Amino acid sequence: MEPNQAVGFASFLAQTDAVGRTILLVMLLMSIATWTLILTKGLAVLAERRKSARFLAAFWEAPSLAAVERHLAAQPPAEAFAYLTQQAILASRHHLRRGATRLAEAGADGEFLTRAMRRVLDEYTARLESGLTVLASVGSTAPFVGLFGTVWGVYHALVNIGMTGQGTLDKVAGPVGEALIMTALGLAVAIPAVLAYNGFVRANRLVLARLDAYAHDLYALLTTGAALEAGECAESGTSGASGASAESGASGEAAVRPRKPAAPAAAPTAAHAGRA
Numbered sequence: 001m002e003p004n005q006a007v008g009f010a011s012f013l014a015q016t017d018a019v020g021r022t023i024l025l026v027m028l029l030m031s032i033a034t035w036t037l038i039l040t041k042g043l044a045v046l047a048e049r050r051k052s053a054r055f056l057a058a059f060w061e062a063p064s065l066a067a068v069e070r071h072l073a074a075q076p077p078a079e080a081f082a083y084l085t086q087q088a089i090l091a092s093r094h095h096l097r098r099g100a101t102r103l104a105e106a107g108a109d110g111e112f113l114t115r116a117m118r119r120v121l122d123e124y125t126a127r128l129e130s131g132l133t134v135l136a137s138v139g140s141t142a143p144f145v146g147l148f149g150t151v152w153g154v155y156h157a158l159v160n161i162g163m164t165g166q167g168t169l170d171k172v173a174g175p176v177g178e179a180l181i182m183t184a185l186g187l188a189v190a191i192p193a194v195l196a197y198n199g200f201v202r203a204n205r206l207v208l209a210r211l212d213a214y215a216h217d218l219y220a221l222l223t224t225g226a227a228l229e230a231g232e233c234a235e236s237g238t239s240g241a242s243g244a245s246a247e248s249g250a251s252g253e254a255a256v257r258p259r260k261p262a263a264p265a266a267a268p269t270a271a272h273a274g275r276a
Contacts, residue, residue: 055082
């Protein structure tokens with residue numbers, strides 16, 4: 001049975017015209033793009049999920065935000081939670097020490113931190129949505145591409161009947177078989193694209209919800225400043241009181257400036273990031 005099927009499909013390729021071959025090529029390119037995105041994004045989602053779980057476990061076990069900062073300095077962030085934490089700590093320290101020196105840094109500490117975290121959420125949301133447009137386009141257009149091939153095959157069947165004046169099976173079997181193959185190929189390309197699109201959208205929604213909740217917790221830690229300042233005090237105690245005294249005497253200022261009260265700015269949410 002397998003040799004007959006191979007001969008049948010080879011005969012189909014030999015009998016089809018340039019339009020039919022173009023339709024087959026278009027659907028082949030759609031299928032390659034779909035499965036490439038499925039494999040690459042699927043592996044990336046699984047790898048990033050494992051990395052995020054390891055970072056969150058290490059984050060909540062850390063004694064202070066200063067320890068988390070040292071960890072991020074030693075190991076550059078490789079996923080969204082670590083990158084959000086790094087950028088939020090840098091933004092908090094920058095605005096605390098230097099204040100607003102540019103228009104982009106205007107506002108209170110909480111407002112500046114909110115903008116920095118929201119920018120990270122926007123960038124990550126855009127990265128999550130990359131490739132989904134291709135999957136949605138393939139899933140919605142591939143059946144119609146196959147339908148066009150079906151119509152083209154029926155047209156050839158009618159032309160054969162008109163030229164021969166006979167509607168026998170041997171005259172219409174080839175074009176009708178071509179039409180059915182085009183329909184099947186269109187569905188075979190569209191169904192994986194639709195399923196993958198729905199799966200990735202759901203995975204992105206879950207990740208953004210977790211990142212949104214984590215952003216609220218991180219915002220609360222950074223605006224109160226208790227954990228960060230405790231870690232800085234522990235570091236200064238281990239480095240020696242003499243060095244701190246000399247530095248404060250040279251600068252004429254306190255070693256650690258008190259944090260301003262947190263502004264009533266709302267914590268950034270993933271909803272502002274244009275969640276898929």
